[in-house]
Amino acid sequence: MPLFGELFISELLKKSVLDPKGDDLGSVKDFVVVKGDPLPWVSAIILEKKKDFYFLGWNNISIFNKRIISANVYALQLKQYEFSEDDLLIVRDILDKQIVDANGAKVVRVNDVRLEGINSHASLTAVDVGMRGILRRLGIERRGEALYNIFGKTISHNLIPWNYIQPLEPRLSTISLTVPRQMLSALHPADIAEIISKISHEEGAALMEGLDPNVAAEALHEMEPETKKAIIQSFDKDFASDVVERMPPDEAADLLGDLPDEKAKELLESIEKDEAQDIQELLGHEEDSAGGLMTNEFIAYTPQLSVKDAIEKFKINAPGVETVYYIYITDENERLIGVISLKDMLLASPDVPLSEIMEIKLKTVTPDTDQEEVAEIISKYNLLAIPVVDDKGVLLGIVTIDDIIDIFLPPLSKKKRRRV
Amino acid sequence: MTRWRKILLFLSVIGPGIITANIDNDAGGITTYSVAGARFGYALLWTLIPTTIALIVIQEMVARMGVVTGKGLSDLIREHYGVRATFFMMIVLLIANFGTTIANFAGWAASMEIFGISKYIMVPSGAFLVWLLVTKGSYRMVERVLLVACLIYLGYIFSGVMSGPDWGAIVKNTFVPTIKWEPEFIMLTIAIVGTTITPWMQFYLQSSIAEKGVKKEDYKISKFDVVVGCLITDIIAFFIIITCATTLFPHGIRINEAQEAALALRPFAGQYASILFAVSLANASILGAIVVPLSTAYYICEAMGWEAGVNKSFKEAPQFMWIYTALIVVSALLVLIPGAPLVLLMILSSLLNGILLPFVLIFALSLVNNKRIMGKYINSKGYNYIAWGTVVILISLTTALLVMSVAPFKKP
Numbered sequence: 001m002p003l004f005g006e007l008f009i010s011e012l013l014k015k016s017v018l019d020p021k022g023d024d025l026g027s028v029k030d031f032v033v034v035k036g037d038p039l040p041w042v043s044a045i046i047l048e049k050k051k052d053f054y055f056l057g058w059n060n061i062s063i064f065n066k067r068i069i070s071a072n073v074y075a076l077q078l079k080q081y082e083f084s085e086d087d088l089l090i091v092r093d094i095l096d097k098q099i100v101d102a103n104g105a106k107v108v109r110v111n112d113v114r115l116e117g118i119n120s121h122a123s124l125t126a127v128d129v130g131m132r133g134i135l136r137r138l139g140i141e142r143r144g145e146a147l148y149n150i151f152g153k154t155i156s157h158n159l160i161p162w163n164y165i166q167p168l169e170p171r172l173s174t175i176s177l178t179v180p181r182q183m184l185s186a187l188h189p190a191d192i193a194e195i196i197s198k199i200s201h202e203e204g205a206a207l208m209e210g211l212d213p214n215v216a217a218e219a220l221h222e223m224e225p226e227t228k229k230a231i232i233q234s235f236d237k238d239f240a241s242d243v244v245e246r247m248p249p250d251e252a253a254d255l256l257g258d259l260p261d262e263k264a265k266e267l268l269e270s271i272e273k274d275e276a277q278d279i280q281e282l283l284g285h286e287e288d289s290a291g292g293l294m295t296n297e298f299i300a301y302t303p304q305l306s307v308k309d310a311i312e313k314f315k316i317n318a319p320g321v322e323t324v325y326y327i328y329i330t331d332e333n334e335r336l337i338g339v340i341s342l343k344d345m346l347l348a349s350p351d352v353p354l355s356e357i358m359e360i361k362l363k364t365v366t367p368d369t370d371q372e373e374v375a376e377i378i379s380k381y382n383l384l385a386i387p388v389v390d391d392k393g394v395l396l397g398i399v400t401i402d403d404i405i406d407i408f409l410p411p412l413s414k415k416k417r418r419r420v
Numbered sequence: 421m422t423r424w425r426k427i428l429l430f431l432s433v434i435g436p437g438i439i440t441a442n443i444d445n446d447a448g449g450i451t452t453y454s455v456a457g458a459r460f461g462y463a464l465l466w467t468l469i470p471t472t473i474a475l476i477v478i479q480e481m482v483a484r485m486g487v488v489t490g491k492g493l494s495d496l497i498r499e500h501y502g503v504r505a506t507f508f509m510m511i512v513l514l515i516a517n518f519g520t521t522i523a524n525f526a527g528w529a530a531s532m533e534i535f536g537i538s539k540y541i542m543v544p545s546g547a548f549l550v551w552l553l554v555t556k557g558s559y560r561m562v563e564r565v566l567l568v569a570c571l572i573y574l575g576y577i578f579s580g581v582m583s584g585p586d587w588g589a590i591v592k593n594t595f596v597p598t599i600k601w602e603p604e605f606i607m608l609t610i611a612i613v614g615t616t617i618t619p620w621m622q623f624y625l626q627s628s629i630a631e632k633g634v635k636k637e638d639y640k641i642s643k644f645d646v647v648v649g650c651l652i653t654d655i656i657a658f659f660i661i662i663t664c665a666t667t668l669f670p671h672g673i674r675i676n677e678a679q680e681a682a683l684a685l686r687p688f689a690g691q692y693a694s695i696l697f698a699v700s701l702a703n704a705s706i707l708g709a710i711v712v713p714l715s716t717a718y719y720i721c722e723a724m725g726w727e728a729g730v731n732k733s734f735k736e737a738p739q740f741m742w743i744y745t746a747l748i749v750v751s752a753l754l755v756l757i758p759g760a761p762l763v764l765l766m767i768l769s770s771l772l773n774g775i776l777l778p779f780v781l782i783f784a785l786s787l788v789n790n791k792r793i794m795g796k797y798i799n800s801k802g803y804n805y806i807a808w809g810t811v812v813i814l815i816s817l818t819t820a821l822l823v824m825s826v827a828p829f830k831k832p
Contacts (some may be wrong), residue, residue: 096499098725109725111503129725137503198722200490200630226632233635 003064003117008128009090010112010137011066017047017056018070025075025303031090033124039162039397041121045069046081046089056083063123090124099129099165100195101209107198112136114159127165130158189215193222196231205234213239217246220255229258241270248322249275250295250403253282274285282397290374291367293404294388294397297321300328303337303355307348323400325384336362336387336395365387367396375404436628437483437642440621441649442570445656446708447527447678448520448766449615450701454681456608457664458673460600462586462593464498465661467609469594471616472654474810476647478781479787482622483646487631487639488797493626493780494723496787505783507739510720512776514743517620517716519769521751524712526762527705529755530679534698540756547752550710551745569707573656575700579685579693585666594658603824616653617814619776620712622784623719636797659741660685663697672673713747774818781811 017025026047032055034043045061047054056071056078063070074110090113101108111133116125128136128287132155135144148155192211196204196219206217208231215289220228220243232240232255244252244267256264256279267277278296285291299317301310310327318324327345329338338358340348348357365374378386378401385398458466482493489496498506500561528546529539553565599605625646634642663682667688675681682698717740721728727737734741754760789798799807 051502096502107725109498111725124673134507134724138507202490230632230635 003115003122006113006114006116006125007066008112008133008136009095011134012069013091015069017045018068020062020072021074022071023075025049025056025078026270028069029053030092031116033088033090033094036121036123039118039123039125039215040088041118042090042115043121047078053081053083053409054078057122060277064267094127098199098203099127099160100199101129101160107195122186124162126159126161128157128159131155132157137374139190147224156175189218190222192219196223196226201227201230202234202391203229209239211240214246218242223265225254225258227235228255233259233263237266237270241267244279245275246269248295249278249297250282250293250397253279254287254292257283262275285367288371289367290365290371290386290399291396292368293371293374293399293407294367295400295403296397297323298328298385298387298395298398299324299326299338300330300334301354301355303329303358305354306350307352307357308350310345310354323385323398323402326387326398327354328387328398329354330395333392334395335393336364336389339387341391362387364397366390371404371407374399375408378404434784436625436632437479437645437647438651439566439570439649440479440625440628441653441709442573443566443624443707444616444618444621444653445573445704446520446524446712447705448523448770449657449676449702450527450660450704451523452608452611452615453660454664454678455675456612456680457661458668458675458684459608460605461665461669462662463598463600463605464608464612465590465593465658465665466595466597467612468654468658468661471613471817472650474613474814475650477807477810478617478622478649478784478814479625479646480643480828482626482784483629483642484639484797485784485788485794486626487634487636487642488794490630491626492630492722492782493623493787494718495720496793497783498723500787500790500793501783506723507774509779510723512772513620513623514716515722516769516772516776517712518747518751519765519772520620520712521709521747521761522754523766523769524705524708525751525755527678527701528768529546530677531702531705532684532700533683534679540812543752543755546709549747550706550713551748553710554714558731566707569703572700572703573652574660575696575703576656576663579696579700580666582690582693582696583663583666583685583688584764585662590662607821607824610824611814612657613814613817614774614821616657617777618773619674619780620715620773622780624711624715627715627719632741640736646790659762663693667693674698677679709748709751713744713751716747717744774822777818778811778815781814 012028015028017028019025028045028050029047029048031042032044032046033040039060043058044057045058047056056073060071060073061069062072083089085374088094095110096114097110098107099110106131110127110129112128113124114126114128115122118125131144132141135141135155145155192208192215196208199207204227208219211219216239220231223231230244235243244255247255252275256267258265268279271279281296282292282294285294297320299314299321301313305313314324314327325342327340327342328336329340331337338355338360339362340354340358344357345354363377363381363383365377367388367390369388374386377383378399383401385400386400388396390396485491485493485496491499494506494510497509525543525546527815532542532546533539629642663685664675668675668681668684671688673684674806675684678701679698682694682701685697686694718728720726720743721737721740724739728740754762754765785799787793788807789804791798
């Protein structure tokens with residue numbers, strides 16, 4: 001039977017449904033929703049009577065509104081209903097569940113669901129995620145409004161149209177998004193990290209698996225180590241290795257170091273060989289030493305190279321390297337002999353060899369230098385990165401200033417944790 | 421290396437259980453144990469054994485839910501029992517925890533006065549410190565502070581040993597139950613159980629385990645964490661009772677407050693035992709003052725779907741910031757206002773906690789047995805008998821406590 005206008009689920013729940021004679025068939029327990037055009041619609045009402053559940057198809061409903069719901073069948077004609085995972089039910093699967101509101105980088109809850117009559121069907125048009133929905137569920141929408149009015153305020157309507165909502169999993173059992181996944185990828189990684197931190201790790205993993213691996217890697221960077229670890233373990237194996245490959249080696253090493261041995265091994269085996277080797281080298285160092293902090297992505301050229309050639313080479317090498325502001329000069333044994341800042345290199349005349357413009361008074365640390373000391377040196381000499389060399393002077397990697405900042409000043413999203 | 425890894429894995433999972441357990445011994449708990457020891461000596465020690473068992477049974481289930489679902493208890497209740505049940509539960513929890521926060525600030529004020537520092541200086545600065553730590557500090561810092569603070573609880577063990585107890589009598593009283601049919605004895609028995617198993621710590625434990633992201637495979641370690649935490653809680657309680665029982669009980673000194681215990685200890689157990697007792701009380705109080713308001717604000721906002729986060733502004737997360745700030749400011753102010761009805765508020769709070777506990781436990785039990793949520797991790801049949809048995813006993817005890825606290829026979 002047609003529905004005119006709109007109404008909310010909370011106004012119908014527990015309402016008694018009448019048969020043609022006006023006798024009680026049971027009270028409204030839930031609604032079965034099926035895919036419809038343009039929006040999903042109610043295909044049946046589940047009634048509860050004396051602890052049994054009955055199925056009342058939409059065709060058997062003659063009046064459907066806020067005040068009265070009646071059927072054109074009698075109690076004996078109703079079929080018993082068994083709750084099944086295959087049905088999508090409004091109360092069980094949608095109401096009170098979380099929704100990721102990607103526009104505000106927030107996680108909200110479905111407080112109510114709005115139905116609207118479209119082409120003789122009761123279509124699901126919107127979910128209410130606002131205060132109004134809560135008050136309506138509590139049956140005090142009017143009184144709440146009056147109270148707000150006393151303070152000269154109004155309660156805003158906070159509805160999200162259903163067509164913006166995308167189920168995260170085929171069945172809308174856990175959580176859904178208010179934007180298509182592609183749009184989620186466009187959010188700032190820090191916002192994604194914040195959203196993930198508010199939902200369970202499995203849901204978080206499911207959400208991130210739909211993202212571009214590059215974005216996922218950046219979002220992971222913004223998370224607290226524990227969340228990061230839990231999420232990566234919940235990822236599908238291929239996606240996990242895709243993401244780890246896209247992380248800077250030092251970060252990947254930190255992450256793998258936190259994982260259980262077998263898991264780390266499995267991941268290392270599945271990612272590209274070069275990357276895996278880089279990570280493996282870093283894994284050997286203590287976490288809070290220069291060796292544990294360093295990355296082995298850096299720019300290093302030979303002293304004989306001319307400035308012009310170096311700049312050409314730089315354009316090829318730089319895209320894959322995180323910190324490019326220093327060009328390190330190494331000899332044939334990979335020993336560090338000098339450094340040139342990017343600025344100096346760009347400003348130098350093109351034909352001189354690098355050896356002529358390089359700075360040879362170098363500040364270096366060894367892999368076991370403590371992180372505090374590394375920080376002191378970086379701060380004292382205003383460096384953007386500091387090279388790490390072994391006892392023979394071979395350049396192993398660099399510690400960048402952003403890694404140091406992360407130690408002393410965790411990124412904002414990492415502070416936003418609860419559990420205190 | 422693999423051995424180190426194992427230890428690391430172990431350390432990364434461990435924590436929530438132990439921290440929860442320690443915070444459980446807040447100002448209110450310490451008061452109850454002190455009063456019990458001073459009033460009845462070693463006679464109530466045996467109650468700690470059944471209490472520990474009940475605590476382990478309940479917390480194990482809650483921890484299991486945290487691991488399996490990755491969600492907090494308030495989230496699960498909201499998702500499965502709807503807005504109405506959640507809303508009323510959260511209101512009661514808010515008021516009850518308001519009382520708990522007052523108790524903690526009062527404990528802080530009292531312990532500072534033992535050292536001769538005015539509460540008019542220490543309560544505002546304590547409140548400011550708590551606010552500062554939470555809003556400006558990083559999570560790591562807070563966790564470190566909490567873990568160090570947990571160590572300070574060891575102070576009670578030292579003061580217990582220093583008091584020179586009669587170990588023979590202790591062993592006997594711990595394993596052989598004594599029951600005196602006096603209202604005060606029964607009331608204290610129930611109060612010990614009630615102060616040890618509280619509603620809000622179930623919310624706290626499940627959230628912190630969910631937050632840690634413990635894997636199902638590592639659940640064994642979490643279980644260990646929970647069991648050890650429960651044991652620690654009651655070992656601390658054990659030593660508080662012993663301290664007061666050994667020193668105050670023989671001299672017939674009755675106390676009503678934990679800080680009285682610290683003062684009364686001086687002539688009998690020496691200055692150091694007294695100082696240790698007071699420092700531990702200060703620590704427990706401030707720890708409670710950090711955790712209770714913050715966690716309350718979080719559970720409420722998450723259950724209701726409101727924005728939450730400590731570094732949000734009042735505009736971004738109004739409900740969260742108001743609840744959090746109001747809990748701290750109002751509690752601290754009430755402690756400072758002379759003649760404010762603190763005792764009444766604290767009794768009200770324990771009443772509300774008593775009313776809330778049965779609901780929390782029943783919700784928790786039906787959630788943990790829900791196959792849609794827990795899959796194969798639901799309770800086994802045998803375990804359910806134990807769990808329901810525990811819940812029924814706890815509910816009847818708290819009902820008894822409720823009746824008794826309204827009934828005429830009050831504490832002397």
